[in-house]
Amino acid sequence: MSGYDALLVDLDGTVYRGPDAIDGAVESLEVARRGATVSYVTNNASRGPDEVAEHLRELGLTLESGDVVTSAQAGAAVVAEHCEPGAPVLVVGAEALAEEIRLVGLTPVRSEEDAPVAVVQGHSPDTGWRILAEAALALNRGAHWVACNVDPTLPNERGFLPGNGAMVAVLRTACRREPEVAGKPAAPLLRQAIERAGARRPLVIGDRLDTDIAGGHAVEADSLLVLTGVSTAADVLGAPPEQRPTYLGPDLQVLGGELDAFRVLDGDTGGWTASREDGVVVLASGADDDAAGALRALCRVAWDAPAGGAEVRAADDRAEKMISTLGLATG
Template identity: 50%
Template sequence: MAQPLLDRYDCLLLDLDGTVYHGSEAIKGAISGIDAAHAKGVAVRFVTNNASKAPDAVASHLRHLDVPARTEEVATSAQAGARLLGQMVPAGAMVLVVGTEALAAEVNGVGLRTTRTYSDDVAAVVQGHSPDTAWADLAEACTAIRSGARWVACNVDPTLPTERGQLPGNGSMVAALRTATGASPDVAGKPEPGLFTEAARAADARSPLVVGDRLDTDVAGAEAAGMDAMLVLSGVTTPAEILAAPEGQRPRYLADDVAAVTSTAEALAVGARPDWRIDVGDDELRVAGSGEPLDLLRALCPLAWRHGISRASGTTDTAKAVVNTLGVGDIDYR
């Protein structure tokens, strides 16, 4: 008998940007999926790489979008960054903050002092997303890093999904400092496992499921933490990128959005589907049959990953149409 997904896991670790919302708009299906988890007694934790807001502000924003959320259900990369700094430098050390006041407050909360300008007593730099970060902020951090300060990045996501599309994320600003200093930061957020493991511990979860829209942060972070992952297509990742996913970034489940948590685990898992027949060619996967596009993507994944072939072609008009819908037929993305 098919097992409901929510019977298999006791906690959902949900990414936010691209999974639950785009900026000021909730993503279709997110609220119903979260409501279903709560009704089933499955814990929910909102785990975000965005370090710009305090947990209470994140929870308030979610509630404004009609997403049920409590402050204690929110885990941010700012919290993870502050915890990491607390392990790296002595109590009371001075930390130069590139980011919001919410990030500075988290750093203060672990017993460290904060500043916005370089001085000889700066022991570390912490960098998190802020829409107000400017050249002058990066210049202060550059000076500190070049002078030997430790460097922690809350996350390295290159883009931030919004209702306007993909905009520069913290990783883009981190890249500027990498170029200017020749140094690389210690990363506190996803794909490092700590953010997930701490959120699961806080929820007293033994079998959590990570749900997110990015291969290189959400899925890779789940893999690093030893957790299963469901990738949703409501954010930045395309079907072609999923077929080309390297080891360590391959989700167990695929879904359109969070509402899919009400389905069975078997329906969501990558693997063969009876409605689709796939033959492996020298440089493409040949598809016949008919059915849902997402089911075809689930069926293509194991073969694409095993054989290193991420291009598909339809052998019938119906199959060609679905392959084109997925966008995996015209370009070899290997």
């Protein structure tokens, strides 16, 4: 950890699922904050930083509201770059997003009849057809479009729910346009967090390859993927170069140990080894049941291919069991 001065930590699927903390997350982050600034960087625009911070404090974390950076804040900042002060902006999302629009000196509206010059879209569980229709009218009239994020799913304690990206897809289909994206994997949200933390060498931490890890690459920062949320072992093996993490661990408890041991390309694999035979990646059993270590061993071979990924086969019975544990299909 001594090589990093700030941790930029995702929330949904990384620190908690739904209202509940993931095992070991709180304790690990409390230890980590003794040696580095910990910022909580979320693509979810449905809650303001005060509300998010209060939830995290209820879970047992020590932080101030300023330690939370949301995609609503990043989205509002991006919108402000395209608008004159006081300009009307149509908000598709929660009141927290409307408040961020106010804070950057713009006027949030909910109807196309208010002649919005921009549309900003963030997650809200209450988004329905009527507000999407107002947004479509504004976009078809030429309003600038900013999406706080384009995550297709949102993990919670019951499983995966439609995320903001699913709602963005509705307007993309209806209007045949693409939004400017503020949240991960685009750089604005993480840059805002880096600037606020005054970080020179941040570590981006999250559970999604296509947002958290790709976002780390976008700001040229190292990254840690934890296997507690969206991305699976199969996703990791098939990750393109721009989505490959520096470190890979089962959960945030890796922050309490020697982080270098969890480097994908040259960390500890618990004795697990992999080789390529006739285009197939063959896993051979190690000294323990470290699934993340086995996955790191597989990645070292699978990532030799430009696009990553490969058919996987077991060299022995323990490796066969491990491949099943990782949820990988065998060849």
